Amino acid sequence: MDEHLKIELGKQGIVVTTLQELYNWGRRNSIWPMQFGLACCAIEMIATTMARFDMARFGAEVFRPSPRQADLMIISGTVTKKMAPQVVRLYNQMAEPRYVIAMGACAISGGPFKQGYNVLKGIDRYIPVDVHIPGCPPRPEALLEAFMALQKKIDAQPLTGAGRPRFLDSEARGEFPIPVPGEHDLEPASNRGVWPVEIETGTKGPRD
Amino acid sequence: MSSGVQTKPEQLEGWNRPPVIAPEGEGELLEVAMGPHHPSTHGVFRMDVTLDGERVIGLKPVFGYLHRNHEKIAEQTSYLASMPYTDRLDYFCSLTNNWAYALAVEKLAGLDAPERAQYIRVILAELTRIQNHASAVGFLLQDMGASGTPLMYAFREREKILDLFEQLTGARMMCNFMRFGGCRVDATAGWLDGARKMVAGLPNFVDEFEALLSTNEILMARTQGVGVLKPDLAVNTGVSGPMLRASGVDYDLRKVDHYGIYDRFQFRVPLGEHGDIYDRYMVRVLEMRESIRILEQALKDVPAGPVMDPKAKSRGFRPKPGEAYGRIEAPKGELGFYLISDGTPNPYRYRVRPPSLINLTILEDMCLGHDVADVVLIFGSVDIVLGEVDR
Numbered sequence: 001m002d003e004h005l006k007i008e009l010g011k012q013g014i015v016v017t018t019l020q021e022l023y024n025w026g027r028r029n030s031i032w033p034m035q036f037g038l039a040c041c042a043i044e045m046i047a048t049t050m051a052r053f054d055m056a057r058f059g060a061e062v063f064r065p066s067p068r069q070a071d072l073m074i075i076s077g078t079v080t081k082k083m084a085p086q087v088v089r090l091y092n093q094m095a096e097p098r099y100v101i102a103m104g105a106c107a108i109s110g111g112p113f114k115q116g117y118n119v120l121k122g123i124d125r126y127i128p129v130d131v132h133i134p135g136c137p138p139r140p141e142a143l144l145e146a147f148m149a150l151q152k153k154i155d156a157q158p159l160t161g162a163g164r165p166r167f168l169d170s171e172a173r174g175e176f177p178i179p180v181p182g183e184h185d186l187e188p189a190s191n192r193g194v195w196p197v198e199i200e201t202g203t204k205g206p207r208d
Numbered sequence: 209m210s211s212g213v214q215t216k217p218e219q220l221e222g223w224n225r226p227p228v229i230a231p232e233g234e235g236e237l238l239e240v241a242m243g244p245h246h247p248s249t250h251g252v253f254r255m256d257v258t259l260d261g262e263r264v265i266g267l268k269p270v271f272g273y274l275h276r277n278h279e280k281i282a283e284q285t286s287y288l289a290s291m292p293y294t295d296r297l298d299y300f301c302s303l304t305n306n307w308a309y310a311l312a313v314e315k316l317a318g319l320d321a322p323e324r325a326q327y328i329r330v331i332l333a334e335l336t337r338i339q340n341h342a343s344a345v346g347f348l349l350q351d352m353g354a355s356g357t358p359l360m361y362a363f364r365e366r367e368k369i370l371d372l373f374e375q376l377t378g379a380r381m382m383c384n385f386m387r388f389g390g391c392r393v394d395a396t397a398g399w400l401d402g403a404r405k406m407v408a409g410l411p412n413f414v415d416e417f418e419a420l421l422s423t424n425e426i427l428m429a430r431t432q433g434v435g436v437l438k439p440d441l442a443v444n445t446g447v448s449g450p451m452l453r454a455s456g457v458d459y460d461l462r463k464v465d466h467y468g469i470y471d472r473f474q475f476r477v478p479l480g481e482h483g484d485i486y487d488r489y490m491v492r493v494l495e496m497r498e499s500i501r502i503l504e505q506a507l508k509d510v511p512a513g514p515v516m517d518p519k520a521k522s523r524g525f526r527p528k529p530g531e532a533y534g535r536i537e538a539p540k541g542e543l544g545f546y547l548i549s550d551g552t553p554n555p556y557r558y559r560v561r562p563p564s565l566i567n568l569t570i571l572e573d574m575c576l577g578h579d580v581a582d583v584v585l586i587f588g589s590v591d592i593v594l595g596e597v598d599r
Contacts, residue, residue: 035247039274039595040299042251043381050363065247083252083273086244112293115284116277137299137381 020159027097028059028154031147034070035063036090039077041104041137048140058147067093072150074143075129078106078113079120081186088178091127096167096174099154101146102129105136112136125190127176237265240580244273248351248584251594255571255583262579267572271565274598282558287313287388287525290558294545295382297560298596300340303332303373304538306386311467312534312545317527319389325515326469328391330506331403332373332383333468333536334499338410339366340539341450341492341499342417344591348489349421351588352430358421365413368406375399388525389517400510407503414496422493431485435574435586438483445570449541449563450495451590454480454487461537468536473502485589492591526553540564540591560599564592 006016037045049055049063064070067090079087091100102123105111110121123129130153131146138146157165166172176194179186243254252273258266278297282290294309295302307329314320321329343366346359370380376399377383377392385392395403421427437447439455452459460477462470478494480487527549535544541563548557567590575583 036245037251039251039276040296040381043299046359047363047367050367051360052364052367067245078274078276080273080275082275083244086252086273090245112296113276113278113281116281118275118277139380 023159024155024157028151031058031060031072031099031150031154032062032064032070033060033072033074034067034090034094035065036073037076038079038083039106041076041107044137044140045074045076045103045143048143053140053144055144055147058144058151060147067091068095070094071097072099072101074101074103075107075123076103078111079123080118081120081181082118084120084123084126084186085178085180087123088126088176092175092178097154097165099131099150100127100129101131101133101143101150103133103143103146104138105134108132108134120186124194126179126194127191128194242583243270248587250347250588250592253592253594253597255587257575257580257583259580262581264575264578264580264583267575267583269568269571271568271594271598274594276595276599278599279558279560283555286553287527287555288522290555291386292382292384295384296595297562297599298538298540298543298564298593299381300343300593301336301539302381302383303336303385304536304543306383307333307468308534308536308538308543309545310386310388310534311536312532312547313388313527315532315534316530316547316549317388317525319517319520321390322514322517323469323511324394324513325390327506327510328395328515329386330468330470330473331395331503331510332376332385334503334506335369335372335403337499337539338496339369340591341496342366342413344539345417345421345489345492348485348585348588348591349427351584352427354426358417361413361417361420365410368409372399372403372406375402387516387520387522389520391515394515395510400507403503404507407500407507410500410503411497414493414500418493422490427489428486430582430585431489431589433482433484434578434582435485435589436483437570437574441570441573442483446566447541447570449538449567450488450491451541451567453477454491455483456480461535461542465535465537470502473505475499475502485585488589488591524553526551535561538563540593540596541567560596562596562599564590564594564596568592568597 001016009016047053049061055061073091073094102108106113107123110119113119114121131149133142133146135142157163159168176191179188238259240257240259241254242257244252254270256268256270257264278293282293291306291309294305297305342362346362349358373383374380376395377385437455439457442452442455443457456479458477458479463477475498478491478498480491529549529551531548533544533546535542542561543563544561546559546561547555550556571587571590574586
């Protein structure tokens with residue numbers, strides 16, 4: 001539609017939009033994160049919700065403790081091998097549409113604790129991550145930036161055709177297998193299709 | 209589920225354990241796993257609570273969900289490279305963690321921080337204590353259902369303190385500032401002025417905080433007489449910090465150990481009387497006031513001079529074989545680092561004495577007999593950080 005005509009109609013009090021725009025506008029401005037802190041980054045996440053940085057400006061101040069009521073999971077901190085099954089389980093319990101922000105170096109790759117025997121080297125081995133934020137810990141501004149990146153991503157999602165959100169795609173996977181502690185590592189070492197490169201269990205890499 | 213609940217066979221004097229009354233008839237006990245994902249567990253901690261109705265008759269803490277191999281990694285890296293890892297132990301108080309570790313290594317290597325560095329350390333440690341106690345009280349009130357407001361007041365003040373940290377060290381939370389034999393950089397005159405201005409505003413904040421909370425009816429009703437910790441049990445289990453002092457035991461390492469330059473400052477050690485949650489809250493508020501007093505005295509006359517011991521080497525640091533234990537009064541209690549050197553660049557053994565973990569060991573004894581809603585409060589009043597509990 002012609003932009004000038006749209007503005008002209010707007011002056012008359014008539015709003016013209018597409019269903020997709022309206023739908024995505026509503027979705028991106030009411031992301032409810034899950035109240036789920038893992039480690040150090042959680043404190044910066046809390047600082048982001050407080051008065052100075054005020055995540056409410058993005059419609060995301062309603063932190064819900066229950067995964068059933070949350071749209072966004074912020075993996076805020078180190079995921080250990082003891083905690084990883086719980087993280088995947090919580091992700092499975094969230095209702096679509098759901099998004100994941102991996103906050104900080106630990107959630108992305110294990111970060112400074114990567115050499116540890118008990119630290120998962122990146123949560124994106126098990127669940128799909130939408131936005132990664134580097135930093136140790138990332139500043140609250142960085143979390144807000146990630147929020148804006150997520151909002152842009154939601155805004156750009158068409159409702160039909162390729163690239164539509166997972167919840168509108170009947171073929172898309174809803175549940176992800178929960179890893180269990182194996183002999184040497186969690187099994188499976190990664191969920192098929194989530195991590196770009198398949199990791200075989202029992203590989204003897206120095207960092208795995 | 210069986211109704212056979214066992215009490216501990218031998219009971220210590222002052223053991224705060226109410227008699228367990230077996231449920232009548234075929235009463236069924238309920239086991240609830242609180243956590244690791246629970247809004248009140250301050251991270252990833254699990255409490256397996258055994259309930260008879262609403263009453264807690266057993267509590268089993270399960271931790272290790274944030275075990276990040278801190279000690280093992282530290283034994284594989286050089287002494288200095290462990291400094292950033294100590295930031296991530298108790299991530300609220302990175303500067304006091306730095307200090308405790310630096311103190312242990314200084315003992316090991318025979319270094320001594322110069323006068324000006326000592327002053328800067330005290331200033332930073334007391335600022336850390338204020339923001340930790342403010343946040344701890346905020347989180348306690350959050351657990352009580354005062355959703356947001358007290359925590360917002362606390363974080364407003366915390367942000368001001370973090371700004372000071374950031375100006376000096378370059379990071380808000382993970383400061384990585386202390387070095388063996390001093391501090392990494394010197395504080396400028398402008399920073400000290402900023403700190404003075406900030407500290408001048410702090411008494412107002414504590415007054416406001418107290419006006420909001422101290423005589424609040426709900427807070428008093430929920431906390432007074434709940435989660436009582438008897439002084440002899442506290443001493444027997446090695447509890448330290450505000451938890452211990454709330455039970456009435458006069459033990460503050462700043463007075464006992466005379467580390468740093470705390471001898472030069474006038475301050476009192478607030479003590480509790482009943483050892484309940486309210487006393488722990490009150491001790492923290494009063495400690496904030498005493499910290500402000502220390503800060504005012506320390507900021508008045510910061511001497512000029514270097515901030516690093518000239519003997520300190522930043523490269524090729526190899527302390528002589530031996531062992532050392534450095535401890536300070538961290539905001540949560542006695543934080544100690546035990547190091548054994550074998551003359552190589554890495555410590556042979558590196559051990560943290562975490563106040564959070566040891567203060568947590570008496571959780572079950574404080575919770576027994578109370579309602580499940582009080583468990584959340586008692587747990588919140590211990591003031592733990594999971595990074596330090598699991599390491």
